[in-house]
Amino acid sequence: MIKSDRQYEYTKGKLRELEEDLKAVRKEYSSDKKKAALLSQGYTEHIAQLKTEIAEYEKMKESPLPKVLKIRNFDEISRQIVRLRLARGFTQAKLASRIGCKQADVSRLEREDYQGYTLGQLKKIAAGLNAEIELDLIPI
Numbered sequence: 001m002i003k004s005d006r007q008y009e010y011t012k013g014k015l016r017e018l019e020e021d022l023k024a025v026r027k028e029y030s031s032d033k034k035k036a037a038l039l040s041q042g043y044t045e046h047i048a049q050l051k052t053e054i055a056e057y058e059k060m061k062e063s064p065l066p067k068v069l070k071i072r073n074f075d076e077i078s079r080q081i082v083r084l085r086l087a088r089g090f091t092q093a094k095l096a097s098r099i100g101c102k103q104a105d106v107s108r109l110e111r112e113d114y115q116g117y118t119l120g121q122l123k124k125i126a127a128g129l130n131a132e133i134e135l136d137l138i139p140i
Helices: 005-028 033-062 074-088 092-099 103-109 119-128
Strands: 068-071 132-135
Touching: 005 033, 033 074, 068 074, 074 103, 074 119, 092 103, 092 119, 119 132
Parallel strands: 068 132
Antiparallel strands: none
């Protein structure tokens, strides 16, 4: 998941590099279609993944946010924090200063594998992002 403009630009650059490398492989092995297809597969999959991540980041930055973000499981929390922060145009450092912590703390809270949230932290994050968060973590 792309979480900053710097990562976004880096990912776009990597995408361009991979597309150029793929063209070169296909050109070099144009006489052997099977070999070209075999060597192209990894490039193709990686390119598709990067395109998905870039599109997701652009959508997060541009999409309007609802007044209340509804979170149904722990796996959504970090993603919603990133989404809100990006939509507000905040860097991790700016959010950190708004909620009284360090940038590294915000980075940790945005990690996809992090699940050590407290209600106090979520309340501060929501206030820092001028948002409301509705948690519904009861299993169905």
